[in-house]
Amino acid sequence: MAVTMQTAERRLGRRLLLPTTVLLVLMVGYPIVWALRLSLYSDSITGATRFLGLDNYTRALWGADAERFWSAAWNTALFTVTAGGLELVIGVAMALVMHHLGAFRGPVRAMILVPWAIPTAVAAVLWQWMLTPNGIVNDLLGRQILWTGETTAARAAIVLVDVWKTAPFVGLLVLAGLQLIPKELYESAKMDGAGALRRFTSVTLPLVAPAILVAMLFRILDLMRLYDTPAILTNGANGTTTLSLFTYQEAIDQVRFGYGSALSTLTFMLVFGVALLVIRGCGVKVFETGEGRR
Amino acid sequence: MKKSLLCVAALLALAGCSGSTPADNAGASGGEEGRGPIAVASRPDPGGVFQTLADRWNESHPGEPVELIEQPQSSDDARAQLVQNLQARSTEFDLILANNVWISEFAARGWIAELPADELPADGLLEAPLATAEYDGALYAVPLFTDAGLLYYRTDLVPEPPSTFAELIGYCDIAAAQGMGCYAGQYAKTDGLTVNAQEAINAAGGDVLDESGAPDVGTAEAAAGLQLLRDGFDQGWIPREAITYTEEEGRTAFQQGRLLFLRNWPYMHNLASAEGDGNVVAGKFDVAPLPGIDGPGASALGGWNLAVSSYSEHPETARDFALWLLEPEQQRTLVTDGGLSPVLAELYDDPELVAQYPYLPTLKDALANARPLPKSPVWSAISLAVQDSVYAVLQGELDPADAVEQLQAALTDAIENA
Numbered sequence: 173m174a175v176t177m178q179t180a181e182r183r184l185g186r187r188l189l190l191p192t193t194v195l196l197v198l199m200v201g202y203p204i205v206w207a208l209r210l211s212l213y214s215d216s217i218t219g220a221t222r223f224l225g226l227d228n229y230t231r232a233l234w235g236a237d238a239e240r241f242w243s244a245a246w247n248t249a250l251f252t253v254t255a256g257g258l259e260l261v262i263g264v265a266m267a268l269v270m271h272h273l274g275a276f277r278g279p280v281r282a283m284i285l286v287p288w289a290i291p292t293a294v295a296a297v298l299w300q301w302m303l304t305p306n307g308i309v310n311d312l313l314g315r316q317i318l319w320t321g322e323t324t325a326a327r328a329a330i331v332l333v334d335v336w337k338t339a340p341f342v343g344l345l346v347l348a349g350l351q352l353i354p355k356e357l358y359e360s361a362k363m364d365g366a367g368a369l370r371r372f373t374s375v376t377l378p379l380v381a382p383a384i385l386v387a388m389l390f391r392i393l394d395l396m397r398l399y400d401t402p403a404i405l406t407n408g409a410n411g412t413t414t415l416s417l418f419t420y421q422e423a424i425d426q427v428r429f430g431y432g433s434a435l436s437t438l439t440f441m442l443v444f445g446v447a448l449l450v451i452r453g454c455g456v457k458v459f460e461t462g463e464g465r466r
Numbered sequence: 467m468k469k470s471l472l473c474v475a476a477l478l479a480l481a482g483c484s485g486s487t488p489a490d491n492a493g494a495s496g497g498e499e500g501r502g503p504i505a506v507a508s509r510p511d512p513g514g515v516f517q518t519l520a521d522r523w524n525e526s527h528p529g530e531p532v533e534l535i536e537q538p539q540s541s542d543d544a545r546a547q548l549v550q551n552l553q554a555r556s557t558e559f560d561l562i563l564a565n566n567v568w569i570s571e572f573a574a575r576g577w578i579a580e581l582p583a584d585e586l587p588a589d590g591l592l593e594a595p596l597a598t599a600e601y602d603g604a605l606y607a608v609p610l611f612t613d614a615g616l617l618y619y620r621t622d623l624v625p626e627p628p629s630t631f632a633e634l635i636g637y638c639d640i641a642a643a644q645g646m647g648c649y650a651g652q653y654a655k656t657d658g659l660t661v662n663a664q665e666a667i668n669a670a671g672g673d674v675l676d677e678s679g680a681p682d683v684g685t686a687e688a689a690a691g692l693q694l695l696r697d698g699f700d701q702g703w704i705p706r707e708a709i710t711y712t713e714e715e716g717r718t719a720f721q722q723g724r725l726l727f728l729r730n731w732p733y734m735h736n737l738a739s740a741e742g743d744g745n746v747v748a749g750k751f752d753v754a755p756l757p758g759i760d761g762p763g764a765s766a767l768g769g770w771n772l773a774v775s776s777y778s779e780h781p782e783t784a785r786d787f788a789l790w791l792l793e794p795e796q797q798r799t800l801v802t803d804g805g806l807s808p809v810l811a812e813l814y815d816d817p818e819l820v821a822q823y824p825y826l827p828t829l830k831d832a833l834a835n836a837r838p839l840p841k842s843p844v845w846s847a848i849s850l851a852v853q854d855s856v857y858a859v860l861q862g863e864l865d866p867a868d869a870v871e872q873l874q875a876a877l878t879d880a881i882e883n884a
Contacts, residue, residue, distance in 0.1 A: 217574045217843045217884050236879055304715065305707035306724075320654070321709040409655035409857060424546055426847050427553065427575070 204440075211434035221430060228434035241435070244418040245442070247411055250327065252395040255334045259391055262335060263342025264384065270343065271350045281347075288340040296404035299333045303405075326410040333401050338394075342387045349383025350376070385454050392450060396443045415439045500782035501530055504560035507548060508534045509770065515804030519796055523787060530783040541565050541657055545846070552577040552775070560778035561788060563610060566598035566769050566838075567657075567845045573601035574843035578773035579781060581605045587792055587810075594836055595809045599771045606773055608788045611806040613768030614832040615651075615665060616753040616825065618720060618728045618738070627754030629762045631669070631694060634727060638703045641726040647705030649698065650719065651729035654712045655857050660849040661766045661839065662729065663856040667691035668766075668837050669758040674852065674877075675840045681881065684874030692859045692866040694759070699860055709860060721745045729756060731768060735825050736805045753825045755832050767836040769807070801826075807833070847880035 211228055213221040232241040270281050287295065302309050303319035310316050319329040353376065361371050399416035406412045408421070419439060423432020508516045511534070520532045535558070537544035545568060551558055552572070564572060572578045583605040586596075595609035619627050623644065628634035638648035651665075652658030664674055672687030698704030705725075708716070713730055720728040721738050723746040732753075741748040756763035772788040774781050790796065797808040801819055807829055813819055814830040840848050855873040858864035864872070 217571070219575065236883075305710055316707065318707055318710055321707065407655050410861070421850065424549065425542070425850070426844070427549055 207433040207437060210430050211437050213430045215428040215430045224430070228431045229438065231431070232435055232438060240413070240418060241415075241438075243411070244413045244415045247327075248396055248398065248414045248416075251330065251334070251398050251414065252392055254327075255331045255338075255398075256388070256391045256395050258331065258335045259339045259342050260384070260388060262339040263387065264346050266339060266343030267346035267350055270347050281344075284340045284343060286340075287337045288344075290337070292337060292400045293404060295337050296333060296401045299329070299336075300405055303329055320406050321410065323411040326406050326412050330398075330401050330405060330412055333405065334395070334398070338391065342391060345387040345390070346380060346383050349380040352383075353379045385450075388454075389447065389450055393443060393447060396446065397439070415442070500780055502780040502783060503531050503533065504778070504780050504783050504787065505533045505535055505558060506561040506563065506772075506784075506787070507537055507551075507559040508563050509544075510536050510539050513804050515800060515806070518803055519791065519799060522796075522799075523790060527783075530780070530786075532787055535559065537563070552777070555777050557775075557777050557779055559775050560780055561784040562773050562775055563770050564607065564773050566595070566609070566767070566771050567840070567849075569599060569607050569771055569773065570601045570841055571843045571845055572773060573604075573606040577776055578606050579776050579778075581608065581774065581785060581788075585785075585789060590810050590812055591792070592809050592811050592833060594767050594833060594838065595769050595771075598767065598769065598838055598841070599773075607771035608792060609769060609771050609809040610788075610791055611770060611800055611804075612809050612833060613731050613733075613770075613807055614829060614836045615661070615729050615756055615765035615768075616732060616735075616828065616832060617756050618730055618734070618751055618753055620726055620747065620750055621752045622750040623726060627752070628727075628757050629755070631757050631759060634757050635701075635703055637726065641703075644726070646723060647708070647719065647725045648703040649727040649729075650704055650708040650711055650716050650725055652712050652716060653695075653704075653709050653857075653860055654715070655853050656712055657849050657853075658712050659856055660852045661768070662695070663692065663852055664766045664837070664839060665729070665756060665763060666695050669756075669763040670694065671759075673837075674848070675842065679840075679842055679881075681874050681877035683877060684870050686867075688870045688873075689866040690759075692856060692869060695856075696859050696862070696866060700862070720751075721747055723747060732807055732825060732829055733805065735823070753828050755828060755835070762835070765832050765836045767833070767838045769809075842881065844880050844884045847884075848877055851876040851880055 212224060212226070214224045214227075215221065227235075231237050266284055270277060270284065273280050290298075300320070301307060304310075305316055305318055305321075309319070317325050319325050357375050357379070358371060361375050366374060397416050398414045399420065402408055402412040402414055402417055403420070408414075408417045413421075415435070416439065419432055419435040422428050422435055506516075506520070511517060516534055520534050524531045538547060545565065548559075548562060548564070548568075552575070562572075562578065564578075569578070573580075586605070586608065591609070592612060595612040599605060599607040599609050617627060623640050624637055628637060634649060641648040651662040653662060667674060667683070667688045668691070670687045670691035672683065672685050672689075672691050674681070674683050674688075676682035695704070699706065699709070707719075711719070713734070716725070716728050716730055717734045717737065719725045720730075720734075722744055735753065738745065738751060739748055756765050758764070772791065774784045774788065778784050792809070794810060794812070797810045797813060798816075798819070800806045801808050801813060802822065805823065808814075811830075814826045816826075820826050839845070842848055851873060855864065855869045855876065859866050859869045
């Protein structure tokens with residue numbers, strides 16, 4: 173009797189999942205499969221395509237475009253590590269500030285979140301004005317830095333804009349994690365004689381780690397697809413062409429959907445691989461903190 | 467929980483709304499086959515000149531009204547938007563105002579329809595702009611307005627405009643004494659850099675593509691042209707910040723009195739002549755043909771053409787409107803109301819217009835010497851390759867001689883890979 177109940181329930185569950193499954197297959201599965209198919213075909217002005225096998229992939233990985241592809245991959249990695257790292261540190265700091273503010277928490281939180289609410293493209297244009305050779309940033313610094321005209325400065329500008337915009341988002345995610353930590357833990361830690369630093373490293377950090385990890389994963393996935401800021405600020409000049417920008421230049425600017433699909437598939441595989449590494453690599457730690465909590 | 471469900475429902479409702487567009491009422495107006503209301507993908511229109519022309523047409527053609535839809539400001543963005551529309555065979559636009567360098571590609575892809583050449587005005591059209599409207603021996607567009615680069619210079623500081631770069635560099639002491647930059651063009655990594663690179667290469671006697679459309683840039687002349695721009699940055703007669711300049715940054719610098727010479731398009735003449743708001747050069751500047759190396763230089767030919775979309779439902783009206791815009795009355799309005807450069811030769815000598823726009827005779831000479839930009843279905847790949855190589859030269863990362871070799875290979879690949 174119990175067994176049949178269970179089977180019936182399972183069957184109902186499966187049936188209830190059906191609409192979602194169909195939707196996912198249509199919205200996610202179909203485009204992926206179609207892009208994979210496209211990536212195996214050539215592009216031509218006349219619209220006649222022929223099967224190429226993996227030629228589009230070899231062209232990017234070690235063929236005529238290898239230099240451009242790998243430099244874009246390297247730029248993307250650089251932005252992911254620097255901007256992601258800074259956002260994490262600043263975001264956690266912001267979260268701690270917001271968490272410990274009593275009465276002003278609401279207004280401060282709203283203020284910190286303003287940059288995140290501004291669309292990326294608008295933020296990039298705003299910063300573009302401020303970063304012109306005779307703009308306000310150089311005026312305040314008292315020197316003329318060509319923010320969009322030199323490799324180091326251009327990369328720094330893009331990291332700056334991205335950190336300015338997304339550190340608050342990381343802060344918000346981490347703040348949510350902080351607010352879940354029961355007060356009693358701090359009280360008992362205090363009774364056990366733990367100082368402020370010890371309480372931070374032994375109570376706060378381990379318990380907020382899952383939230384930080386989720387924020388980190390979000391940022392890594394996002395930064396590996398970084399497009400709008402470099403597209404607007406530098407148009408990819410001076411070592412700021414990311415994988416997405418390169419893909420856009422090929423797929424949209426030059427109407428090469430086959431080659432563009434190959435590039436986006438490569439980007440997808442890179443992002444997927446990194447995400448898997450992060451989840452597997454750090455997921456263990458999440459599990460351990462979970463055990464420790466019990 | 468209930469609240470969030472409500473939110474989701476609201477979002478879905480919104481998505482539903484935007485999904486169902488009002489029914490297409492094309493054909494409702496009846497009339498002949500291929501005639502009816504048309505939509506034109508036109509340029510941003512701050513002075514309202516395109517709207518004036520459309521209103522004039524609409525008054526006399528009540529059954530075939532024209533609606534203008536603005537493209538994005540930047541030419542690169544405008545092209546991206548058009549490409550997406552045309553790729554999807556969208557019927558949104560009937561007539562497309564296209565940068566003349568896109569015509570070959572759009573025609574080769576079958577996105578724009580061939581036009582009967584015998585319906586053009588028999589004579590009076592400038593030849594160079596008309597040539598940009600042709601592809602593979604057939605007419606695919608009509609030129610609406612044209613463009614050539616001019617040398618803007620400060621008449622209060624420079625007695626005679628320079629006709630060569632040697633003369634120009636000779637004036638740079640004046641700029642130094644005034645604490646201003648000497649010369650600049652468009653060197654940020656956009657299509658503007660392709661234009662400036664071609665002009666430098668042309669000035670030195672080289673070319674990007676040969677007559678047949680094959681890459682011809684791996685030459686000592688082309689290298690000499692790029693060396694000239696590189697020298698400008700190395701020797702300081704092009705200010706360092708010019709590496710970030712597109713048309714507008716250069717115009718701002720010139721109007722703020724930070725530049726002695728500037729290569730720019732005619733559009734800036736009106737703006738720089740208007741007094742006020744930080745503009746210190748009103749009445750203190752003039753234009754001259756671009757300088758060259760041994761004599762006057764040659765501008766690259768800009769300009770925009772009107773092409774009928776292959777997916778238009780009312781192509782007859784679209785074609786008639788395009789041809790109507792070539793009539794002297796409409797072309798004159800383009801000049802008087804918009805400050806655009808007409809494609810009818812007679813208007814450049816018209817005393818009334820010259821009184822309003824004193825640069826017209828200079829522009830006529832510049833147009834007569836102007837060289838077309840690379841005419842190829844893979845223009846955007848060519849432009850990107852030129853930008854990559856030339857930008858590296860200007861940044862001092864690549865030797866001009868190596869750059870032209872590399873560019874030759876990249877162009878060959880781009881054309882073969884089409």
